[in-house]
Amino acid sequence: MTTEFNELLDAGDHAGVQIWIIGTRDQVIHQINEFYVKRIATDRSRFTPLIPAPFGRDKYMTMLIR
Numbered sequence: 001m002t003t004e005f006n007e008l009l010d011a012g013d014h015a016g017v018q019i020w021i022i023g024t025r026d027q028v029i030h031q032i033n034e035f036y037v038k039r040i041a042t043d044r045s046r047f048t049p050l051i052p053a054p055f056g057r058d059k060y061m062t063m064l065i066r
Helices: 025-037
Strands: 018-023 060-065
Touching: 018 025, 025 060
Parallel strands: none
Antiparallel strands: 018 060
């Protein structure tokens, strides 16, 4: 999407958008690194600490707040 189209989007609520990542520990860490490399997240500290997911065995989760 270009900036031109982004300007047409309704921002709505000004509370931050949350992006949840759920998977095995390695999958979650890999996705955090991929978001950083692709500049979706400008700083790894924008992710919450890794915590065990309340469902599924060996699943972890984190959240990116933008």
